[in-house]
Amino acid sequence: MRSPVKAIARSARAERVLTSLFGLLAVAAGALAIVVGLGWLGTFRSQRSVFDPLLAEWIAANPQWTKLIGIGLGIVLLVVGLLWTVRSLRPERQPDMLLSSSAAGRLKVTSGAVTDAVSADAESLAGVSRAKARLVGSAEEPALRLYLWLADGTDIRRIWQTLDTDVLARARSALGVDHLPTAIRLELDTSKPSRVS
Known part of the structure; x- marks a missing residue:
């Protein structure tokens, strides 16, 4: 990554x-x-x-x-x-990705659809309670910012390896790019304190 x-x-x-x-x-x-x-x-x-x-x-x-x-x-x-x-x-540009262009038409996926898909994919990992993705850069050279909130006791090394081999690999394949530079921010998801009755 x-x-x-x-x-x-x-x-x-x-x-x-x-x-x-x-x-x-x-x-x-x-x-x-x-x-x-x-x-x-x-x-x-x-x-x-x-x-x-x-x-x-x-x-x-x-x-x-x-x-x-x-x-x-x-x-x-x-x-x-x-x-x-x-x-x-001005707000940072979030590029839409052009997946294919032909005489029949163009297939473009919006930045929001990409980030929603990556976020949902990352949230499906065991130990990840929440995820938020942001696509930045340009359509020719996209980059990804990924924020993950981890549950207490999560194996960070396993999350890191799974992100690269599964989540980001699927994102690169779906977008048709060889490299998708990614910055990942990990945070511990603090649960609300339970009330004592």
Whole structure:
């Protein structure tokens, strides 16, 4: 049973890349400010104000253009921030699996049907009181997250072997894939305490 990152948790690669780019830009701006401030680019440049006087004169002479540019930059930043937030908060994709495609038609099974079947198959194992499956990734490269609640005293090694040889083997065969990366989480199912009469 292979368990890549996409089966274990949702990927945060895009957020990390964007955050790293913003961080690199901030570091570069800070390094440039230090270089200019120390006078490495000339003493005249280091003594000038941060806000260029020519730019300040242009802003004073063209207040309407300045307002329009400021409003435009604000809208662009707002849209980028909203898109980033929506992308980060959207639900994880659960792919439907295309089993066959021909001139007569296409046979597609929904993600919910796959997870219900795998959950029911896992719950049929002795010692498993509850099971919940989740199909993630893409239709071309699906991955499975399987949550199992075990009864007290269950042989975990037997459950682990049976999952691989029976439950996951049937799931791979039904989906027509050679590999179905799976992350499995095992928990002890705590029963409700009995009331003393």
